[in-house]
Amino acid sequence: MDAKQQIPLFSAVAANAGIDFSEPLMRVVNRHWYIMGEEVKAFEREFADYVGVEHCISVANGSEALEIALLGMGVGPGDRVVTVANAGFYSSTAIRAVGAEPVYVDVDDRSLTMCPESLKQALAQPAKVVIVTHLYGQLAEIQTLASIARESGAAVLEDCAQSHGARSEQGQCGAFGDLACFSFYPTKNLGALGDGGAIVTSSPEIAERLLKLRQYGWATKYHVTVPLGRNSRLDEMQAAILRVKLPLLDQWNAERRDIAKKYCEAFAALPVKLPASLGDDFVAHLFVLRVENRAAFIQYLKDQGVSTDIHYPVPDHWQTAYKLNGTFDLPVTETASSKLVSLPCFPGLTTEQVNRVIEVVCNFFKQGV
Numbered sequence: 001m002d003a004k005q006q007i008p009l010f011s012a013v014a015a016n017a018g019i020d021f022s023e024p025l026m027r028v029v030n031r032h033w034y035i036m037g038e039e040v041k042a043f044e045r046e047f048a049d050y051v052g053v054e055h056c057i058s059v060a061n062g063s064e065a066l067e068i069a070l071l072g073m074g075v076g077p078g079d080r081v082v083t084v085a086n087a088g089f090y091s092s093t094a095i096r097a098v099g100a101e102p103v104y105v106d107v108d109d110r111s112l113t114m115c116p117e118s119l120k121q122a123l124a125q126p127a128k129v130v131i132v133t134h135l136y137g138q139l140a141e142i143q144t145l146a147s148i149a150r151e152s153g154a155a156v157l158e159d160c161a162q163s164h165g166a167r168s169e170q171g172q173c174g175a176f177g178d179l180a181c182f183s184f185y186p187t188k189n190l191g192a193l194g195d196g197g198a199i200v201t202s203s204p205e206i207a208e209r210l211l212k213l214r215q216y217g218w219a220t221k222y223h224v225t226v227p228l229g230r231n232s233r234l235d236e237m238q239a240a241i242l243r244v245k246l247p248l249l250d251q252w253n254a255e256r257r258d259i260a261k262k263y264c265e266a267f268a269a270l271p272v273k274l275p276a277s278l279g280d281d282f283v284a285h286l287f288v289l290r291v292e293n294r295a296a297f298i299q300y301l302k303d304q305g306v307s308t309d310i311h312y313p314v315p316d317h318w319q320t321a322y323k324l325n326g327t328f329d330l331p332v333t334e335t336a337s338s339k340l341v342s343l344p345c346f347p348g349l350t351t352e353q354v355n356r357v358i359e360v361v362c363n364f365f366k367q368g369v
């Protein structure tokens with residue numbers, strides 16, 4: 001393999017190879033109905049069925065899904081919302097946008113998802129909602145977390161933006177919480193050709209509020225019955241694209257998991273921390289290692305033509321826009337943030353490329369750099 005040809009962290013070309021986009025796109029163009037039409041309606045039905053819930057309310061993107069979900073749960077100024085600080089500030093953005101106050105809890109060292117014990121401690125003071133992020137495609141300990149949250153009177157919002165299709169024997173991510181958010185950003189496990197998002201729930205009352213909130217707070221056209229509504233909609237073209245891709249999601253997730261399996265086998269004896277699971281509860285949205293000597297590791301991989309990234313370099317409570325330094329003690333989150341490295345892991349990554357990534361990573365440790 002040509003070392004000069006950089007292996008990317010994600011390739012839309014490879015991930016979308018072989019899909020015919022012209023038929024669904026032209027179907028929408030020829031219908032001349034671009035917003036809130038048949039495609040959106042059909043996708044919402046199909047996606048709700050896929051997740052195993054009653055309702056799907058599509059919105060403009062995953063971040064607005066989180067924000068509208070919080071509004072739908074009645075979260076506002078002064079309310080406490082519990083979340084983790086290692087998931088890229090998306091939940092924090094939504095919490096801040098509705099004027100609420102984030103309460104950060106630490107993550108489990110193996111899975112890097114919310115630690116039940118830390119959640120219990122945080123809920124000594126009541127909170128309105130707990131946001132559980134299934135990070136990197138790993139299903140969190142959602143049932144334990146949900147029962148702790150509900151015991152304290154908090155609602156449960158799942159952030160499934162990285163975990164479409166992750167499941168345990170008890171169900172699929174998105175079906176455990178009171179409601180759940182998805183993103184269809186192009187790099188996600190189910191990605192549109194642009195922005196897109198959705199909120200799912202099995203509660204008819206929540207679904208009804210969300211339907212109004214995404215469209216100006218309207219109950220019917222021009223009749224505003226719910227405050228703080230906005231315009232946040234998935235469009236017909238993206239819905240048509242997502243309908244083509246949804247039936248392929250499980251197969252793509254299996255492909256991602258196979259790559260993760262190969263990495264884990266090859267790296268088993270190396271001084272690195274690996275993903276916690278390779279089962280159906282992990283859809284390998286990102287393959288994240290923890291290495292001690294990160295800067296040298298990243299530089300070596302770069303020189304050898306392997307792209308990497310860091311998800312995420314700055315914990316939420318250390319972001320400089322909000323002066324929270326010293327307010328939260330999150331040792332696992334903080335330690336991990338200096339060691340995380342993501343390797344290429346996406347459908348369409350070739351066996352040759354996977355083997356090359358393995359060779360380069362192993363060489364780094366052989367050389368004892």
Ligand SMILES: *Cc1c(COP(=O)(O)O)cnc(C)c1O
Nearest residue numbers: 061062063090161162183184185
């Ligand atoms: C991508 C992502 C989001 C936001 O989705 P957008 O569609 O990009 O707004 C939210 N949460 C997590 C965990 C994500 O990875």
